[in-house]
Amino acid sequence: MIELSxxxxxxxNPRHLTLQxxxxxxxxxxxxxxxxxxxxDDLAGLRRAICExxxxxxxxxVEFDLPRRDATGPDYRAGVETWHDAIAATWEQTLRDALPSGGRAGFLVWGDPALYDSTMRIAGRLARRMEIRMEVIPGITAxxxxxxxxxxxxxxxxxxxLITTGRRLREEGWPAGTGSLVVMLDGDCSFRCLDPRGILIxxxxxxxxxxEIRLAGPLSDTAAQIVAARAEARARHGWIMDIYLLRRESA
Incomplete structure (x- = not known):
């Protein structure tokens, strides 16, 4: 039995962790x-720094190489499912090698494991491959x-x-009846697909x-600044995690 936390x-930020x-x-x-x-590599480095x-x-x-997702296929959902199966198989091998007689393993999850993160879904796949007992420790969200x-x-x-993704914002536009949107997982600055009039970001x-970088203001004035700042930060660090809140002024 492996107990997986x-x-x-x-x-x-190492100071974001709870005592639990x-x-x-x-x-x-x-x-x-x-x-x-x-x-x-900075992402693994941040986890190491938190541990230190x-x-x-x-x-x-114990470190392992995460399988890469094939983003070229026409079926986004099927591609993700296949990728998650590959990750679960990698987890299984890593845990069997690290804890051949069982024990307790921890996996550090950005933000909170319940919000736009697939770690719990992958752990569910893992539970079909080996005997585990899972617990979830909540964290500060983005x-x-x-x-x-x-x-x-x-x-x-x-x-x-409403909490949504950049892909859905691009494909569906602003959801009817909603005055405030939180947009996550947006690598394409999807706010550019909206009519910026009357929208704050x-x-x-x-x-x-x-x-940390932060910008705010009317979308019509701020969109180009965000696009430029995001591109520069990604080039400098090699990765970026960002999030934004949109609100209609009339809301």
Missing amino acids: LIGIGTG AIDTMNAADVIVIPRKGAGK THLTGSTRL IAALTATHRIPLNRIGAPV WWAAYAGMPQ
Whole structure:
């Protein structure tokens, strides 16, 4: 039996971890760290830095290479499913090698494991391949980091907020009946597909981290600034995590 803890670690700032997360890390026999390949080594490095900050005992770090997703196929959902199967198989081999007699393993998850993250789904696939017991430790979300750095409430008084992706915003436009949108997983600056009139935007990259960048204002004035800042930051760091809130002024 392997006890697998999925530990929310916030947006990369070691101080984002909860006391529960730190206790769980130190109770693990191993922390497994995925490597995403050239140009994204900083992501594994951030996980290592978090471990160096908080681990105080004999917990070992075990790294593995994450399978790459084929993004060229016509069926997005099928491609993701195939990719997740490959990741589950890699997890299985990594955990069997690291803990041949069983034990406790921790996996550090950006933000919170329940919000636009597939780690729990992959763990479900893993449970069909080997005997595991899973627990989930919540973490600070990118949404919380975004609203904190801009010092704004997420919602208008008594009003709903829709959380969506850049792909859906491009394909479907602004959802009817919604005054506020949080957009995640957007590598294409999909706010450019909207009529900017009457829309405000609050954007942040690397929210809560030392290299944090934030911009806000009317979309008509700010969109080009965000596109330029995002491109420059991605080129400099080799990777980027960003998120934004859109709100209609009349909402």
